[in-house]
Amino acid sequence: xxxxxxxxxxxxxxxxxxxxxxxxxxxxxxxxxxxxxxxxxxxxxxxxxxxxxxxxxxxxxxxxxxxxxxxxxxxxxxxxxxxxxxxxxxxxxxxxxxxxxxxxxxxxxxxxxxxxxxxxxxxxxxxxxxxxxxxxxxxxxxxxxxxxxxxxxxxxxxxxxxxxxxxxxxxxxxxxxxxxxxxxxxxxxxxxxxxxxxxxxxxxxxxxxxxxxxxxxxxxxxxxxxxxxxxxxxxxxxxxxxxxxxxxxxxxxxxxxxxxxxxxxxxxxxxxxxxxxxxxxxxxxxxxxxxxxxxxxxxxxxxxxxxxxxxxxxxxxx
Amino acid sequence: xxxxxxxxxxxxxxxxxxxxxxxxxxxxxxxxxxxxxxxxxxxxxxxxxxxxxxxxxxxxxxxxxxxxxxxxxxxxxxxxxxxxxxxxxxxxxxxxxxxxxxxxxxxxxxxxxxxxxxxxxxxxxxxxxxxxxxxxxxxxxxxxxxxxxxxxxxxxxxxxxxxxxxxxxxxxxxxxxxxxxxxxxxxxxxxxxxxxxxxxxxxxxxxxxxxxxxxxxxxxxxxxxxxxxxxxxxxxxxxxxxxxxxxxxxxxxxxxxx
Numbered sequence: 197x198x199x200x201x202x203x204x205x206x207x208x209x210x211x212x213x214x215x216x217x218x219x220x221x222x223x224x225x226x227x228x229x230x231x232x233x234x235x236x237x238x239x240x241x242x243x244x245x246x247x248x249x250x251x252x253x254x255x256x257x258x259x260x261x262x263x264x265x266x267x268x269x270x271x272x273x274x275x276x277x278x279x280x281x282x283x284x285x286x287x288x289x290x291x292x293x294x295x296x297x298x299x300x301x302x303x304x305x306x307x308x309x310x311x312x313x314x315x316x317x318x319x320x321x322x323x324x325x326x327x328x329x330x331x332x333x334x335x336x337x338x339x340x341x342x343x344x345x346x347x348x349x350x351x352x353x354x355x356x357x358x359x360x361x362x363x364x365x366x367x368x369x370x371x372x373x374x375x376x377x378x379x380x381x382x383x384x385x386x387x388x389x390x391x392x393x394x395x396x397x398x399x400x401x402x403x404x405x406x407x408x409x410x411x412x413x414x415x416x417x418x419x420x421x422x423x424x425x426x427x428x429x430x431x432x433x434x435x436x437x438x439x440x441x442x443x444x445x446x447x448x449x450x451x452x453x454x455x456x457x458x459x460x461x462x463x464x465x466x467x468x469x470x471x472x473x474x475x476x477x478x479x480x481x482x483x484x485x486x487x488x489x490x491x492x493x494x495x496x497x498x499x500x501x502x503x504x505x506x507x508x509x510x511x512x513x514x
Numbered sequence: 515x516x517x518x519x520x521x522x523x524x525x526x527x528x529x530x531x532x533x534x535x536x537x538x539x540x541x542x543x544x545x546x547x548x549x550x551x552x553x554x555x556x557x558x559x560x561x562x563x564x565x566x567x568x569x570x571x572x573x574x575x576x577x578x579x580x581x582x583x584x585x586x587x588x589x590x591x592x593x594x595x596x597x598x599x600x601x602x603x604x605x606x607x608x609x610x611x612x613x614x615x616x617x618x619x620x621x622x623x624x625x626x627x628x629x630x631x632x633x634x635x636x637x638x639x640x641x642x643x644x645x646x647x648x649x650x651x652x653x654x655x656x657x658x659x660x661x662x663x664x665x666x667x668x669x670x671x672x673x674x675x676x677x678x679x680x681x682x683x684x685x686x687x688x689x690x691x692x693x694x695x696x697x698x699x700x701x702x703x704x705x706x707x708x709x710x711x712x713x714x715x716x717x718x719x720x721x722x723x724x725x726x727x728x729x730x731x732x733x734x735x736x737x738x739x740x741x742x743x744x745x746x747x748x749x750x751x752x753x754x755x756x757x758x759x760x761x762x763x764x765x766x767x768x769x770x771x772x
Binding site for chain 2: 252255256257258259275276277278279281282283284285287288289290291293294302303305306307347350351
């Protein structure tokens with residue numbers, strides 16, 4: 197098996213709590229997964245599921261209760277390895293007394309770059325994230341979206357092989373989200389590995405080669421967005437237009453109207469009979485598509501199952 | 515070394531931009547007021563009063579900065595999460611701590627040097643030309659700086675494992691206790707059994723002895739400070755700070771950030 201960009205083995209994290217710290221809460225439970233070299237991997241889960249915990253463990257901001265992880269074949273405890281990875285924290289906050297240029301120049305100093313290289317890269321990054329006109333403004337005057345861009349710039353400043361982004365779209369307007377998506381796709385084109393966490397499923401579907409879904413501190417599924425959900429069609433949907441009076445056809449009673457258009461959902465076996473009926477009624481067929489479950493439905497099912505299990509434990513505990 | 519230098523330079527820049535050095539304005543006003551008043555109310559001891567007041571102000575202002583900023587060095591970074599992006603870089607946690615320490619010591623060095631210049635200016639205004647013995651003021655200022663470095667190290671250690679409020683309390687408490695470390699060592703209280711005396715003597719050696727840095731009485735009266743005293747105080751401050759910083763590094767190396 198070729199070396200994975202990120203390998204996580206049985207990683208668990210427990211936090212002590214209570215007055216004497218005698219009770220322990222599991223934040224992450226026995227997580228094992230691989231992110232292959234060059235892929236964009238989406239880490240999905242609701243708030244508090246363990247996404248940020250996993251990422252913080254990888255970045256050695258917190259330490260595991262058990263288990264291990266390697267990035268590019270090296271243990272995460274090896275500090276030198278961190279020269280090959282970039283990290284964007286969730287809701288990043290940087291030294292607000294510095295300008296964007298100064299903060300990037302500061303972070304660049306921790307990599308073996310000459311002063312000339314630092315200047316060139318910082319200038320290029322500011323341009324890339326659209327901050328070159330605001331580079332001399334102190335960060336205390338930046339909006340949340342602008343800070344997110346600074347965070348992204350510092351994460352990729354040193355040309356890292358693996359980029360880990362914790363909620364990179366958070367706090368961004370549609371334009372900003374689009375720009376972040378473009379940057380992630382550009383990183384992929386350049387052959388870099390990207391692991392990013394999100395709870396926006398459309399982002400994951402659009403960008404990721406594979407996704408991992410984590411709920412309640414446990415990994416519930418890993419795979420391509422299409423593989424992960426059951427790809428078996430659940431029926432057909434016909435989109436059509438109908439001018440004039442609505443004829444008295446039973447099929448049309450089931451149709452849902454959206455503006456001028458109507459859509460009807462029906463089992464696979466009834467498709468051709470339905471098309472004949474619509475044709476006879478004078479409808480103009482716009483499209484016929486398979487109904488597939490979405491990643492969102494898959495995700496919601498997992499979350500609801502987890503909640504049901506948690507409340508069952510609560511009840512039995514009482 | 516590159517990492518420590520970068521963190522130290524940024525810590526110094528933060529202090530400057532957060533207007534920490536504005537305290538110098540307060541010091542300058544204090545010295546000016548003292549120079550004017552002293553000429554009117556004291557005859558023959560103007561110099562003594564100015565030196566005593568100036569060195570006390572340098573020490574008190576320095577201690578306040580060392581305790582409050584020393585505690586904030588790490589706790590503020592953890593609280594605001596500015597530390598996250600940095601620790602994901604190829605930086606050891608101990609490098610971060612040392613960078614923070616040296617950055618604040620550098621700030622205190624510049625601050626103390628500027629106040630020393632102010633003190634000499636006030637002295638010159640009440641009595642000039644200055645006497646060769648006035649150079650001993652520099653020795654006192656140097657020892658104050660050593661004391662401040664040790665306080666920063668202690669504040670840094672406490673802020674690595676407790677809340678900022680408790681860290682300030684512990685640092686200030688240890689400073690006050692350290693002022694009496696010498697007395698604790700030589701105490702011969704009546705009615706105390708030998709075991710208690712031994713315990714107190716042991717504690718006195720563990721506490722940071724801040725009396726090692728106090729030469730104000732000698733300097734005010736123009737008496738020389740022996741070179742051996744300065745050397746031993748320097749070695750003491752370096753060793754004690756190194757031990758405290760090493761302990762801070764050990765604690766911080768396994769600290770889970772929020």
